[in-house]
Amino acid sequence: MNIKERYALAKEIYAKLGVDTDAVIAKLKEIPVSLHCWQGDDVIGFDHEGPLTGGIQTTGNYPGKATTPAQLMQDMDKAMSLMPGKKKLNVHACYAIFENGEFADRDKLEPKHFAKWVEFAKERNMGIDFNPTFFSHEMANDGLTLAHPDEKIRNFWIEHGKACIRISEYFAKETGVPCVMNIWTGDGYKDIPADRLGPRVRYKESIEAILSEPYDKNLVKPCVESKVFGIGVEAYTVGSAEFSLSFAATHDGCMPLMDNGHYHPTEVVSDKIPALLAFFPELALHITRPIRWDSDHVVLFDDETKEMAKEIIRNDALDKVYMALDYFDASINRISAWVVGFRSWQKALLMAMTTPNAMLKKLQDEGNFTELMVMQEEIKTLPFGDIWAMYCEECGVIADSAWLDDVKKYEEEVLLKR
Ligand code: RNT
Ligand code: ZN
Numbered sequence: 354m355n356i357k358e359r360y361a362l363a364k365e366i367y368a369k370l371g372v373d374t375d376a377v378i379a380k381l382k383e384i385p386v387s388l389h390c391w392q393g394d395d396v397i398g399f400d401h402e403g404p405l406t407g408g409i410q411t412t413g414n415y416p417g418k419a420t421t422p423a424q425l426m427q428d429m430d431k432a433m434s435l436m437p438g439k440k441k442l443n444v445h446a447c448y449a450i451f452e453n454g455e456f457a458d459r460d461k462l463e464p465k466h467f468a469k470w471v472e473f474a475k476e477r478n479m480g481i482d483f484n485p486t487f488f489s490h491e492m493a494n495d496g497l498t499l500a501h502p503d504e505k506i507r508n509f510w511i512e513h514g515k516a517c518i519r520i521s522e523y524f525a526k527e528t529g530v531p532c533v534m535n536i537w538t539g540d541g542y543k544d545i546p547a548d549r550l551g552p553r554v555r556y557k558e559s560i561e562a563i564l565s566e567p568y569d570k571n572l573v574k575p576c577v578e579s580k581v582f583g584i585g586v587e588a589y590t591v592g593s594a595e596f597s598l599s600f601a602a603t604h605d606g607c608m609p610l611m612d613n614g615h616y617h618p619t620e621v622v623s624d625k626i627p628a629l630l631a632f633f634p635e636l637a638l639h640i641t642r643p644i645r646w647d648s649d650h651v652v653l654f655d656d657e658t659k660e661m662a663k664e665i666i667r668n669d670a671l672d673k674v675y676m677a678l679d680y681f682d683a684s685i686n687r688i689s690a691w692v693v694g695f696r697s698w699q700k701a702l703l704m705a706m707t708t709p710n711a712m713l714k715k716l717q718d719e720g721n722f723t724e725l726m727v728m729q730e731e732i733k734t735l736p737f738g739d740i741w742a743m744y745c746e747e748c749g750v751i752a753d754s755a756w757l758d759d760v761k762k763y764e765e766e767v768l769l770k771r
Contacts, residue, residue: 356742356752363739370709370732377706378744386698387443387482387533387677388436392691393428394419395683398447398486400459407488407539408496408583409649413684417768422450424771426473431763432691433477435756437748438699441530442474443677446517447486459490460512464523471527480530482677485517487538499559500540500552500591507559510538514563518573525572533637533675535610536560537578541586552591557600564607574675576608576637577601580615580647602632612639612679613661614647623660630668639679640698649680652694654701662701667710686768689760700741707740708732 354362360374367374391398395411395418405411419425425448433440446459449466457466474481487498487510495501498510514536521532540556564575579597580590594616601609609629613622622638629636640661642650652658665674678698682690709732716725745752751759 356739356746359736359739360743363736366736367707367740371712372707372709374707374740374743377703378740378747381438381699381703381706381744382748383439384671384702385439385441385480385530385676386695387441387675388429388433388691388695389443389678389680390425390429390448391445392678392681392694393425393432393687395687396445396489396681398445398449398489399451400447400449400456401489403489403491405489406493408541408586409488409539409647410584411649411681411683413682415684415686417764417771418683418687420771422448422469427767428688429691431760431767432688432695435692435750435759436695436699437745437750438695440477440695441480441482441677442470442477443482443484444470445484445486446513446520447489459486459492460509460516462513462516462520464520467520467524471524474524474528480528480532481524482533482535482675483517483521483524484535484537485514487513487536487540493539496542496586497540497552497591498538499563500538500556502551502555507555511559511562514560515566518563518566518568518575521573522568525569531572531574533574533576533608533677535576535578535637535639535677536563537580537610538592539580539583539586539590540592541583541590542588543585544588546589549589553596556591556596560600561604564604570606574608574635574637575606576610576675578610578612578615578637578639580612581617583647598629608635608637608675609633610637610639612641612647613657614639614641614643614649614679618643618645621657621660623657623664626661626664626670626674627668630670630673633673635673635675637675637677639677640694641678641680649682651680651682651685651690652678652697654697658697658701659704662698662705663708663710666702666705667708667714686760686764688763688768689757692756692760699744703741703744704737707735707737
């Protein structure tokens with residue numbers, strides 16, 4: 354049987370449960386997911402020589418990584434050609450593109466330094482999300498930026514944040530799509546601090562100073578990302594969960610961003626999504642896969658990934674939750690890493706959207722937990738693969754793992770020649 358025939362049979366099975374798979378496929382095609390440029394070069398960027406800092410780390414030394422804007426864009430294009438669904442581009446400030454030996458430090462960045470990214474996005478009909486880069490810079494060498502006790506250092510980073518707001522607005526105006534601007538710093542201490550409040554008050558005031566830059570709230574959507582700890586800052590993180598959530602809750606227009614690698618191991622973001630939806634009109638996610646720590650492994654189609662997608666879909670929150678991938682694996686083919694992660698999140702969304710959520714909710718509300726359990730188990734073995742295959746086919750990408758042949762060919766012809 355070919356994909357269409359398999360789909361026709363599967364469609365019937367889902368229809369009996371009240372699920373219109375044609376409508377689901379049509380809808381999923383329109384939902385943007387942010388694809389992070391930083392998987393392509395191990396979070397290095399183009400504006401500095403030094404190592405990746407900020408308490409985050411890539412491990413592995415797989416050959417062929419992109420080292421120029423042209424290579425990174427070429428690699429992203431290859432990866433995107435193998436992913437079904439709508440993409441939004443996610444860029445970090447350290448990916449500024451300078452022409453002919455020109456340079457601008459982080460506090461002096463301008464929209465023109467990102468004109469090439471705008472061109473890239475527009476040609477591909479994508480919006481752009483943006484991130485100030487508060488790491489991998491000499492002014493971040495103390496492990497503190499916006500929370501630094503030295504006012505000069507804080508001001509440098511505040512100016513960086515403001516520059517990024519202006520750039521975010523430029524992205525939104527150019528692409529016609531609002532730009533989510535995520536504020537994350539690795540600020541913290543390796544060992545027991547003598548003052549836990551002071552850095553947080555400074556951090557709060559610094560973010561407020563950044564957000565005092567005038568901008569159109571319909572175009573720029575700032576958010577603050579929390580974290581539990583980073584490498585080298587194990588004892589104390591300034592932007593903890595409580596800090597960031599409280600900041601977002603008390604600053605109109607500022608969203609909380611949850612990265613599912615940034616919590617204690619038994620906490621799950623899938624449970625936090627509905628908790629936040631009860632209070633925030635909008636929120637943002639970094640979708641990643643932590644193994645024992647914030648290891649940023651490639652996102653897989655695993656239980657918690659599925660569970661997060663479910664919480665967005667069954668709460669009808671697709672227009673409230675900004676979804677972005679955030680992982681970086683340098684130990685495998687980087688294009689394959691991009692593709693597996695993006696496809697996994699697409700699968701999770703598709704599965705959530707083909708789940709008879711209204712029926713299951715009703716069983717819960719009626720207290721019918723016996724049937725709820727039976728149905729939830731039953732759903733796990735529906736012919737989901739046939740719906741996925743049709744979705745891929747309609748999006749013009751290979752449905753099964755044969756896409757890897759393409760990546761292998763690209764590795765041989767392009768990556769290994771670098
Ligand atoms: C780090 C945060 C942050 C970064 C990116 C590169 O722990 O998750 O979002 O991964 O900004
Ligand atoms: Zn993140």
